[in-house]
Amino acid sequence: MSTHKTCMKLGTVLIIEDELHFRTYLQSIVKREFHYLTASSWSEAKSLLYENSIDIVLIDLRLPDLSGRNIAHNLLTNFPYELILFVITGYEDEWDREKALREGVTCYFIKGSFSPDELLVRMREATLQRERKRTTELGSRTLLKLYEFTNTLTSLDTLDRVMEAVIRMIQSVTGCMRISIMLLSEDGQYLFIKKAIGLEEEVVKTTRIKVGENVSGRAFSGRKIISSDGHGIDRRFFSYKEKGPFMSIPLQEVPYRKGKMPIGVINLTNRATDEGFLENEKKLLTYIANSASIAIKSELRKEALEKSAIDTLILLINVVEARDRYTRGHSIRVGEYAAEISRRLGFNEESVKEILYAGQLHDIGKIEVPDSILLKKGKLSHKEFEIMKRHPITSVRIVDHITYFQPITGSFLHHHERYDGKGYPDGIGDDEIEIGARILAVADAFDAMTSDRPYRGAMTRDQAKRILQSERGHQFDPQCVDVFLEYL
Ligand SMILES: [Fe+2]
Numbered sequence: 147m148s149t150h151k152t153c154m155k156l157g158t159v160l161i162i163e164d165e166l167h168f169r170t171y172l173q174s175i176v177k178r179e180f181h182y183l184t185a186s187s188w189s190e191a192k193s194l195l196y197e198n199s200i201d202i203v204l205i206d207l208r209l210p211d212l213s214g215r216n217i218a219h220n221l222l223t224n225f226p227y228e229l230i231l232f233v234i235t236g237y238e239d240e241w242d243r244e245k246a247l248r249e250g251v252t253c254y255f256i257k258g259s260f261s262p263d264e265l266l267v268r269m270r271e272a273t274l275q276r277e278r279k280r281t282t283e284l285g286s287r288t289l290l291k292l293y294e295f296t297n298t299l300t301s302l303d304t305l306d307r308v309m310e311a312v313i314r315m316i317q318s319v320t321g322c323m324r325i326s327i328m329l330l331s332e333d334g335q336y337l338f339i340k341k342a343i344g345l346e347e348e349v350v351k352t353t354r355i356k357v358g359e360n361v362s363g364r365a366f367s368g369r370k371i372i373s374s375d376g377h378g379i380d381r382r383f384f385s386y387k388e389k390g391p392f393m394s395i396p397l398q399e400v401p402y403r404k405g406k407m408p409i410g411v412i413n414l415t416n417r418a419t420d421e422g423f424l425e426n427e428k429k430l431l432t433y434i435a436n437s438a439s440i441a442i443k444s445e446l447r448k449e450a451l452e453k454s455a456i457d458t459l460i461l462l463i464n465v466v467e468a469r470d471r472y473t474r475g476h477s478i479r480v481g482e483y484a485a486e487i488s489r490r491l492g493f494n495e496e497s498v499k500e501i502l503y504a505g506q507l508h509d510i511g512k513i514e515v516p517d518s519i520l521l522k523k524g525k526l527s528h529k530e531f532e533i534m535k536r537h538p539i540t541s542v543r544i545v546d547h548i549t550y551f552q553p554i555t556g557s558f559l560h561h562h563e564r565y566d567g568k569g570y571p572d573g574i575g576d577d578e579i580e581i582g583a584r585i586l587a588v589a590d591a592f593d594a595m596t597s598d599r600p601y602r603g604a605m606t607r608d609q610a611k612r613i614l615q616s617e618r619g620h621q622f623d624p625q626c627v628d629v630f631l632e633y634l
Pocket residue numbers: 508509537561562
């Protein structure tokens with residue numbers, strides 16, 4: 147078994163032939179236009195077939211371990227992608243030409259009765275024909291998908307969902323198993339991975355590509371697709387474990403206008419087969435990147451607006467709390483405690499951030515509670531308490547129009563529910579209460595207990611910890627209490 151690869155070729159040929167002399171002869175012909183691999187038996191050929199990306203198999207019908215006819219049958223019916231099969235035999239009676247061609251063999255040669263050029267011409271034709279077939283399939287198959295994709299994009303309402311749709315679309319038209327969307331960092335210096343499939347979480351988190359460097363950085367700054375053909379000649383592009391063709395597409399509107407930078411790049415690699423990208427595919431991907439960049443840009447703008455709305459609300463609650471020396475800084479601390487609990491419960495960073503904001507804003511509804519009630523020194527009357535009890539509902543009303551909070555409005559609504567079901571406004575208990583609300587309840591209570599109030603002085607941290615412990619499983623979710631005490 148030997149392998150040999152040189153410069154740009156039409157494809158890769160696997161020669162399965164046990165006779166050394168004839169194998170060498172075939173090699174010398176094939177290598178003029180193709181990469182080649184050789185095997186003298188089925189057991190050798192098998193591993194080569196699955197480890198490499200083979201375009202054409204030249205097969206002898208008499209082999210030491212399995213008949214060429216059986217192998218051909220196997221490859222024509224069971225192989226993961228379409229191979230081109232050439233039979234070259236000295237024993238026509240093993241499998242006659244007519245039958246072989248009928249069963250899917252592309253060419254049938256008798257040893258000693260063909261010229262090197264004849265073989266090469268047929269191999270070239272077969273490769274081109276398969277390429278043409280792929281191009282046509284690409285056209286008819288993808289138009290509808292593309293139409294649906296563009297429609298879908300307009301109906302998606304978060305950045306994450308938009309990027310998910312873009313990645314799925316690209317995967318379905320290219321068969322790439324590793325796709326990432328990179329965006330430009332705020333300082334405009336590097337690209338980071340915002341969403342990916344087929345990549346380890348660690349790689350997603352840590353990858354930073356400087357603008358102008360590496361494949362992605364150059365596709366970005368040059369505003370042009372960079373791709374490799376997948377036949378092993380572009381190894382310099384391969385930073386880690388990529389397989390086969392690689393492509394980096396700038397995320398930009400086409401035709402792009404001068405002075406307008408792309409917003410990022412899309413990288414794709416690890417295609418199911420090692421086939422390089424066709425020109426048509428590049429056009430299609432440019433089109434997808436165009437729609438994607440419009441949708442992503444609009445989501446980024448929406449996110450920025452929402453972020454500023456959240457910041458305004460946080461500012462507002464701080465101003466409200468600052469009027470009152472008893473509640474000054476309360477929401478900020480609740481946010482921090484809640485974030486810590488959620489982190490310890492194993493939430494991902496995105497969810498921790500949501501809880502942090504929810505902690506800071508959970509009491510925003512109190513801005514509708516009159517000061518006479520909010521700042522009252524004595525016990526609240528029944529009527530006053532009923533008004534006070536409305537603040538979680540008001541909080542939800544205020545944050546509800548912010549898409550960011552929509553998945554976690556339950557955390558706002560139920561932060562005064564009790565684990566034993568005796569809280570308000572809905573009197574629900576246990577895991578009927580959203581986890582975010584159970585976390586906030588613990589964080590909120592601890593900060594309230596350890597702060598001065600108009601009607602009592604602050605407890606010590608130890609006293610407050612003892613109360614959390616004794617209310618574990620009654621007022622509070624036991625798990626939330628446990629991780630919080632561990633933190634304290
Ligand atoms: Fe509250």
